[in-house]
Amino acid sequence: MNKRSTWALPYFIFLVLFVVLPLVMIVIYALQDGSGHFTLQNITKFFTDKDALSTFALSIEVAIENTLLCILLGYPAAYILADNKLNKSAVTVVLFILPMWINALMRTLATAELFNMAGVPLGKGTLLFGMCYDYLPFMIYPIYNQLKKMDKSYAEAAQDLGATPGQVFRKVTLPLSMPGVWSGVMMVFMPTVSTFAISEFLTNNKIKLFGTIIQENINNSMWNYGAALSLIMLLIIGITTVLQGNDQQEETSGGLI
């Protein structure tokens, strides 16, 4: 059983080359000023900049709301798509990702135009709509996969033992689908914090997200500060999700067989 853990080695090497090494570059830039001298000013600049801090908080808030919205809309969709009685086509689920194959710029522009024509003012609401639009398939897919191949015998056993459909869902189906939900959460929450293009179009650039700040800094040749910002975000979000993740995984793998 343990030998299979060595299968992670190729990816580990790949990650070291293409993720860790570039990260080292980012760290170097983050800890330098424009003329190449070592400095911590980029990091302190973030923590003393009220604007950057509040934008970071806002981005996390939007990410949480977007993730919840995606779960709320995506779980039922995945459930219906995975249920053989409610959905006989295997291709319907691909329909959910198809819009994403149209270039994001054009797609978001078209969405903004539709809102404008419908007279809906561009702002937080349209921003969340746009976010959910882009990230919904990433929530639907893993949940759908979990539910589709779920061992029906558990649900049937629970029903035989007298559980109502609601109880079956809450105590059997839902917990068994959690790994899928968790993957969905990861694929939605993390990128949302650093998204920026959607907010440019769907709020007329009035709501600024953290990704926008980083983008602005890079686009103005301020790579040092931009690198520092992304490093800070990486550490905060990365460590949080890993701690949560380890907890999650031990929970589910301990709970079942």
Added chain:
Amino acid sequence: MKKFLILAALSAVLLSCSGNRDQVLKVYNWSDYIDESVLPEFEAWYKAQTGEDIKVVYQTFDVNETMLSKIEKGHEDYDVVCPSDYIIERMLNEGLILPLDFASIPDEINYIAHNRSPFMHQMFREINPSIDANDYSVPYMWGTSGIIYNTEKVTAEEAGTWDIIRNPKFAGQILIKDAPRDVYGPVLIYLKQKELKEGKVTLQELMHDSSDASLAAVESYLKEVKPGVLGWEADFGKDQMTKGRGVVSLNWSGDAVWAIEEAAEVGVSLDYIVPEEGSNVWFDGWVIPKYAKNVKAATYFIDFMCRPDIAIRNMDGTGYVSANGAIEVLESQIDEEYEAIDLSYFFGADADSVHVNPVLYPDKAVIDRCALEHDWGKDTDKLLAMWSRVKGDNASSMTYIILALALAAVLAAVIVSKSSKKRRHRKSRR
């Protein structure tokens, strides 16, 4: 599967070998900024002039700074690039561009030398007082900053002052470019108009002004403007103007031409004006970066771009205004529909009364109150910080409540799972 991968790898390797580098010219330019049909013509012309084969590899970029960073840090070997004025300034100051060897081009085809506009020549001199940028770069397109306005909702008088962006009559219909450089200049000019009129400060000095006092003044002005702003346009404000959603837009003359034309097709009437307080001039120019590998073809390319008929085609194909000073270019733009204006500053003494669209070529009186805005260089972060203070602070108290709730929920989940694990552990032990 394996076969496909091998094929893919092979093709990747093959594609990255481009043959003899001497026969390739790598051009790096903005998108939609050239009439593409001139490229094969250049290849033929180069062969005719030098007897050598040449293939143009044409690449587009969207942001000056990232283009520059890639060249600076990655030593990218583009042969000829078309940066904006302040980036040419930066590249010149940092020694990233090569001097142009005009002498290497035979006189009969030396279009660069013969078609210089005195105005552009002067602008280039202003880039750096100690190095003549004219030796390093040739202008390509140029224009001004001003106000695009909807003629049915806004009068020319109202649009003729920068203060229109603060005008409550148009609140909620004002679009401002999300470009701190391009907004700072005009606002500062407006704020200092009294000093300008009294001669206490010149336009040139203002364009170099990055003092904290001026930054603070501009910041508080912009904060007053902010409530009436419909959007901070990054790419699509001119679209909003054509749909009549915005009626005032702080924008460049190049985009104005596009917007006016497009709006006319859907029945919206737009016009462009340079406010009376003054404005800035912008231009893009061809340079040869330090790491270029085909300097000869690059020099010939720049020269070819200065040939009057090519300049005219690029103008017509893109809608922007050529910086070429040849009289043929002027003649191609004559349109009796427009009133006569004085373009002697650009085309020489004979052009003091010509019928040309003033949005394309402003009258001398307008140009006299325009100046070139300079690179902020090391002070860029001050400008950016000011800009984000103006646009920013969007987190409300709601944000922090939600965050606190989320944190509490996460902590609760962790505690619950840990305690249920203990319970299960205890149960299994029995």
Added chain:
Amino acid sequence: MKAKRFFAKAYIWLLLIVLYAPIVFIVVFSFTEAKSLGNWTGFSTQLYQNLFNGSMQNSSGLLSAVKNTLLIALAASVVATILGTIAAIGIYHLHGRKRGVMTFLNNIPMINPDIITGVSLFLLFVFLGISQGYLTVILAHITFCTPYVVLNVMPKLRQMNPNIYEAALDLGATPAQALRKVLVPALRPGMVSGFILSFTMSLDDFAVTFFTRGTIGLDTLSTYIYADARKGGLTPELKPLMSILFLVILIVLLVINIRQSKQLSSIEKK
């Protein structure tokens, strides 16, 4: 039960209508010559004609951008799926700190904004002196695509009976056979989702491609469009291009769907 079916179908249809509204919008407005999206200057198929008769500016550039986009997306997704699946199996069998480290590293490309991934890979390639072009772009795409594969295969691993691999080995299969005949079928839905999501991420990427493409004139649809949006508005011929691409994919899907249901009904008949 019938009511449940009705509401379920209605829900899915509602979601799909909302998701496809912007796409339909683009298709509708591809039939007018107005440059700005949303302006209507009368019905016209001129843009479609421009696409094919070469009167559009830089149509060859656009065509090569489309080809590059597909080539890069396909190559990156295939490699990412293989790499990610093997990695997921490996990570699943790790514990404690090692697992935490792998998980963290795997998450990094997803947390980082695209532009930072692009910038950091650019700096890496410059530092290593690797000439940038197709290879570097594909490597960069694999970097941000693989985490999606890992995240889609992991739940399936958890759902799978952990003993079937051992059982196959006991019955005489080689590890490679066990992988192919036992693990892969169990994990296939996750692998397929991972592949599709990787393909999607690669299609849409701009910043990473921009920074790792070098100077050989490599454009993908994304870099082409983003550069195009800066000066003078989007080239209007992009609308018919997108519409055609979309239609092609839709038809392919329909064909697959019809063939699948024919297969299903023929199985049921037996």
